[in-house]
Amino acid sequence: MRDLICLPYAGGGTSIFHPWTQQAGPGLRVCPVCLPGREGRIGETPFARMSPLLDWLETHLEASWQRPHILFGHSMGGIVAYALCLRRMRFxxxxxxALVVSACRPPPVRRDVQMHRLGGTELRAxxxxxxxxxxxxxxxxxLWDLMEPVLRADLAVIETFDPGQVARLPIPVIALSGLQDPLVASDDMAGWSDxxxxxxxxxxxxxxxxxRDAPAAVLHRMTQSLCELTGAPAPPG
Structure with missing residues (x-):
């Protein structure tokens, strides 16, 4: 049994991963992570910098570290998952x-403006x-008044994170992208190859x-790739 630890996009919770909990085949346990500030943790203060978020994840995921596991992150979650791998490698x-990154460019995030500093109207746009x-x-x-502070904190996490010079991870990296993604082109994802x-x-x-649009197809292809790259038995069917 392997844990598939799933980290969400900025402002997101666990709901986008709920279909996977029903669709995962034998040998794979889907483990969506609810970060502070949303869903069942709505009363907790969200983290606005990477280091304290990683501290929290290290403790929160302690049980999964003891089992075979895969880290998956979508958008912001992909950058956080990568940062977590870097930290654990350093220590x-x-x-x-394996690390699976979805719809996110490799850090550091370079934008013409920092979204977490924008006014409310421009941020929503x-x-x-x-x-x-x-x-x-x-x-x-x-929902805006409730979630705006969470969104700003999440955006600040990725927009202020710079990994600096890093060594190549000794694990496979799988990139997933949407062909019509207006923000992260498929070619941008090729940067994860190193x-x-x-x-x-x-x-x-x-x-x-x-x-969200095709959860079963994404899970199936990702699982096949994980089996090919890690040598695990292929799922039935």
């Missing part, structure tokens, strides 16, 4: 069998570009949230 701790037809704050405006000891890249129809 000689157990690493995941930029967020709309991530998911034009499904921005929750357009459908449920009351991050690990092996690399695989899979492209899916869809935008920045292609994972």
């Amino acid at each position: 000689g701790r157990t690493l995941p069998q 930029r967020l709309r570009a991530y998911d034009p037809a499904n921005l929750a704050y357009d459908t449920y405006p009351e 991050a690990g000891c092996a690399f695989d890249h899979h492209r899916f129809d869809g935008g920045h949230f292609f994972l």
